[in-house]
Amino acid sequence: MKSSRRMGNVSRVVVKIGTSSLMHSNGKLNLQAIDQLSYTLTGLVNEGKQVILVSSGAIGAGMGQLGLTTRPEEITKQQALASIGQSELMTVYQQRFATYGQKISQVLLTHDVLDYPQSREYVHNTIEQLLDWGVIPVVNENDTVAVDELDHRTTFGDNDQLSAIVAVRSHADLLIMLSDIDGFYTGNPHKDPHAQLIKELHQVTDDSLKRAGGAGTVFGTGGMATKLKAAANILNHNQMMVLANGANPSIIFNIMNGEEIGTLFIAENNNEESDDDGIIK
Ligand SMILES: Nc1ncnc2c1ncn2[C@@H]1O[C@H](COP(=O)(O)OP(=O)(O)O)[C@@H](O)[C@H]1O
Numbered sequence: 001m002k003s004s005r006r007m008g009n010v011s012r013v014v015v016k017i018g019t020s021s022l023m024h025s026n027g028k029l030n031l032q033a034i035d036q037l038s039y040t041l042t043g044l045v046n047e048g049k050q051v052i053l054v055s056s057g058a059i060g061a062g063m064g065q066l067g068l069t070t071r072p073e074e075i076t077k078q079q080a081l082a083s084i085g086q087s088e089l090m091t092v093y094q095q096r097f098a099t100y101g102q103k104i105s106q107v108l109l110t111h112d113v114l115d116y117p118q119s120r121e122y123v124h125n126t127i128e129q130l131l132d133w134g135v136i137p138v139v140n141e142n143d144t145v146a147v148d149e150l151d152h153r154t155t156f157g158d159n160d161q162l163s164a165i166v167a168v169r170s171h172a173d174l175l176i177m178l179s180d181i182d183g184f185y186t187g188n189p190h191k192d193p194h195a196q197l198i199k200e201l202h203q204v205t206d207d208s209l210k211r212a213g214g215a216g217t218v219f220g221t222g223g224m225a226t227k228l229k230a231a232a233n234i235l236n237h238n239q240m241m242v243l244a245n246g247a248n249p250s251i252i253f254n255i256m257n258g259e260e261i262g263t264l265f266i267a268e269n270n271n272e273e274s275d276d277d278g279i280i281k
């Protein structure tokens, strides 16, 4: 594959992986994908890069543990499932990353923590310290406590947007969003056989959002619309995002080598500074 994208200067990268890439459709964890992800991200750290992983999968893994095939609608059940699944996920990550000698940590966030300047500062400092130590922070929403009340917003909505907020806040050079599809197409390829992969997008317009119909899978929440919202946030801050297929997470190496994989979201004027904090109010 030709290497034509400039990724040589990328030193801090946020990787987001969705539930569909971490789990088989039978509800079991996809150990091969998790192992490859651990190997690949450790490889990047060994090259001297700083890596933050935003991982979904807590609710999905919890469903798998209890043998549930449909996601319960009750918030309490979802939160209890996340509580079961998050610890299972971290156990598996811990084991796999340890195989490659990589230290990881768990960072569970809620929206309000990033709304308040002081708690935001603490999160920022903690993540900076972890990166400085060569640790990979594994970030997820704190699903067990995140519920929206009228005057108090704790949820991010989905991890696509959480990953963009983390990338913006941490001034990452690149957000790699791994999904169950090769990139952003002119229409949903599962419905439109003529849909074409869009290799590069400079702006998320109403037209792009119209092309991103439908919800995600039974275990996850996102869908393409939330990925585009995340991309819009990234573009607003003159950062870059690559949306690619997470079936083989070692594809991250190819992306970092500048290969034309998936969809690259990049502003035309990629050099201008932006100073707001990337939090969607
Ligand atoms: N224009 C589009 N291009 C690509 N995928 C699309 C588009 N519109 C809708 N989709 C759907 O979005 C899905 C990806 O979102 P999702 O299932 O939430 O992934 P993940 O679980 O990896 O976060 C695709 O599998 C596809 O069904």
Ligand SMILES: N[C@@H](CCC(=O)OP(=O)(O)O)C(=O)O
Pocket (backbone or CB within 6 Å): 017, 018, 019, 020, 055, 056, 057, 058, 059, 060, 082, 140, 141, 143, 157, 158, 159, 160, 216, 219, 220, 221, 222, 223
């Ligand atoms: N925080 C939730 C994930 C929510 C989410 O956005 O899921 P996905 O669409 O799979 O990225 C969990 O860990 O189950």
